[in-house]
Structure formats: structure tokens, C-alpha cells
Amino acid sequence: MAAWLAFFGGLVIGAAAVAAGVFFWDHARSLRLGRFFSHAAHEINTPITAINITTLNFLSGVFGEMPPDQVKWMDMMRDQVGRLNGMVGELRDLIHLMLCGDLVLQAESVAPAELIEEALAPIRRGASPSQADVNADLPADLPRVRVDRARTIRTLASLVFHARKFRSSGDLRLTGENQGASVALRLEYAGQAISQAEAQRSLELLYPASRFGHVLSAVGLGLGVLRAVARHGGGDLGMKVGPDGHTVLCLSLPVMPSST
Numbered sequence: 001m002a003a004w005l006a007f008f009g010g011l012v013i014g015a016a017a018v019a020a021g022v023f024f025w026d027h028a029r030s031l032r033l034g035r036f037f038s039h040a041a042h043e044i045n046t047p048i049t050a051i052n053i054t055t056l057n058f059l060s061g062v063f064g065e066m067p068p069d070q071v072k073w074m075d076m077m078r079d080q081v082g083r084l085n086g087m088v089g090e091l092r093d094l095i096h097l098m099l100c101g102d103l104v105l106q107a108e109s110v111a112p113a114e115l116i117e118e119a120l121a122p123i124r125r126g127a128s129p130s131q132a133d134v135n136a137d138l139p140a141d142l143p144r145v146r147v148d149r150a151r152t153i154r155t156l157a158s159l160v161f162h163a164r165k166f167r168s169s170g171d172l173r174l175t176g177e178n179q180g181a182s183v184a185l186r187l188e189y190a191g192q193a194i195s196q197a198e199a200q201r202s203l204e205l206l207y208p209a210s211r212f213g214h215v216l217s218a219v220g221l222g223l224g225v226l227r228a229v230a231r232h233g234g235g236d237l238g239m240k241v242g243p244d245g246h247t248v249l250c251l252s253l254p255v256m257p258s259s260t
Contacts, residue, residue: 033099035100042092044088045085045088048081048084048085048088049085051077051081052078052081052082052085055074055077055078055081056078058074059071059074059075059078078122079122079123082122082157083157083161083220086154086157086158086220087220087221089150089151089154090154090158090220090221090225090226090229091221093151093225093228093229094205094221094225094228097228097229097232098205103229103232105147105148105151105229105232105233106148106149106150107146107147107148107233108146108147108148108149109144109145109146109256110144110145110146110147110149110152111142111144111145112138112142112144112145112176112183112185112253113138113142115145115147115149115152115153115156116136116138116156116174116185118153119153119154119156119157119160120134120136120156120157120160120174122157123157123160123161132163132164132167132170132171132172132189133171133172134160134171134172134173134174134187135171135172135173135174136174136175137173137174137175138174138175138176139176139177139178141178142176142178142183143178143183143255143256144255144256145182145183145253145254145255145256146234146253146254146255146256146257147233147235147253147254148233151229151233152233152253155226155229155230155237155251156185156251158219158220158226159187159223159226159249159251160172160187161219161220162219162220162223162249163187163189163191163247163249165219166189166191166192166219166247167189167190167191168190168191168192168245169190170189170190171189172187172188172189173187173188173189174186174187174188175188178255179252180255181254181255182235182252182253182254182255183252183253183255184250184251184252184253185250185251185252185253186248186249186250186251187248187249187250187251188246188247188248188249189246189247190244190245190246190247191241191245191246191247192241192245192247193241193242193243193244193245194241194245195241196240196241199239199240199241199247200239202218202222202223202224202239203223203224203227203237203238203239204224205222205224205225205227205228206222206224207222207223207224208221208222223237223239223249226251230251230252230253233254234254235251235252235253235254236251236252237249237250237251237252238250238252
């Protein structure tokens with residue numbers, strides 16, 4: 001009996017040792033892959049930056065005055081290069097969240113109106129007449145929020161691109177509400193009539209890789225990455241869809257604590 005107990009005890013200990021070895025090997029592999037893909041995304045940003053600077057120089061008149069019919073195309077190029085830069089940033093955040101586990105946010109105190117203005121300014125400049133406008137209507141007394149400024153601006157821009165892609169008609173409306181511990185920024189639009197269950201699935205981190213049929217396809221890396229980054233910073237992202245397709249994307253941002 002003692003021999004059997006010793007045998008099974010050794011078997012359990014051996015299995016645990018193998019499992020631990022596999023875990024640490026897999027963890028080390030994930031970290032290495034994460035560092036590699038993060039480096040690759042950083043390198044991709046280099047030519048993007050060069051193209052963006054060149055585009056801005058054309059638009060600012062450094063190379064001379066541009067004909068009006070060419071300005072709109074250069075504006076579109078600047079808009080899409082900015083969008084590409086944002087997606088690369090989201091990809092790097094996903095890598096650091098899933099593979100490296102070391103995503104660091106640079107939190108600071110920011111007025112919600114500033115975030116919205118910085119997010120919408122380039123989008124409005126590059127919009128074509130066929131694209132929806134964004135009507136922002138925020139209360140003047142919204143408290144300052146504690147967020148990573150650059151990432152929050154990027155998230156707001158991505159939400160606008162998503163809404164423009166899946167709206168069925170009309171412009172977009174962006175409002176804000178003080179909810180005590182957080183500020184809720186709501187982007188509303190007339191969208192597709194889908195189930196609330198499907199809307200919730202679209203917020204999953206790897207939703208674009210799901211095998212089930214998509215009623216609501218993703219834009220860029222999807223809403224799941226935006227929600228994961230928002231939650232990492234103490235906020236959240238939600239989505240509600242009414243029977244008529246009226247859609248609300250709600251980005252919650254933590255309020256900056258009062259100094260004592």
C-alpha cells in the first residue's frame with residue numbers, strides 16, 4: 001500500500017513539475033513574441049510618420065499652393081494615415097495586454113471637452129461630404145477625468161469611425177453626463193437593428209476572429225480592444241442597440257479625484 005501511495009505521489013509531483021515547466025516555457029515564449037510584435041508595430045510607425053509629415057507639409061503650403069480639387073484628396077490621405085497610425089497603436093496595446101501583460105498608461109487630468117475636440121478635429125477636416133458629421137453637445141460643468149490622453153483621443157476617434165461605418169442614416173451625436181465617479185461620453189447614431197446579445201459579443205476582445213456569423217462586423221481591430229484598454233485605465237465601454245437600430249456607444253472615464 002505504501003509503495004502504491006509513493007508511486008502515485010511521485011506521479012502527481014512529476015505531472016505538476018511538467019505542468020509548471022510548460023507554463024513557464026509558454027510564458028517566456030509569449031513575452032518574447034510580445035516584444036517582437038511590439039517592435040514590429042513600432043517599426044511600422046516609422047514610414048507612417050514620414051508619410052504623415054509629408055502630407056501635412058503639402059496641406060500647410062510648404063511646397064506651394066495646392067489646387068482646391070487636390071486638397072480634398074490630400075485631406076483624405078491625412079485622415080486615413082491618421083487612422084492607420086491609430087490602428088497600429090491599438091495593435092501595440094493588444095500585444096502588451098495579451099502577450100506581455102505590461103501595458104502602462106500615462107494618466108493625467110484632462111477636461112472631457114478637450115479630449116473630444118482633439119479627437120474630432122482631424123476627423124472633420126478629412127471628412128467627405130458623404131460622411132456623417134459629429135454633433136458634440138457636452139454640459140459645461142463636466143468634471144475633469146483621469147485618463148491616458150493620447151489613448152483616449154484615439155479611442156474616441158475609433159468609435160467615430162465605427163459609427164460612421166455602421167450608421168444607416170443621419171449624423172452622429174456625442175453627449176456627456178456626470179455620473180459621480182465617472183463621466184459617460186455617449187456616441188449615438190441610427191444603426192443596424194441587431195440583438196443586444198450580438199452587440200455584447202462585438203465588445204469581446206477577439207470578436208473579429210470569431211467563427212460565428214457576424215451580423216455586425218468590426219472596424220479596425222474591433223471594439224473589444226478599445227474596451228480592454230478603457231477597463232485597464234479604470235473606465236469601460238458599453239454598447240446598446242434599440243429595436244429600431246438606434247445605437248449608443250458609451251465610453252466611461254474615471255473622474256479625477258479631488259485634491260485634499
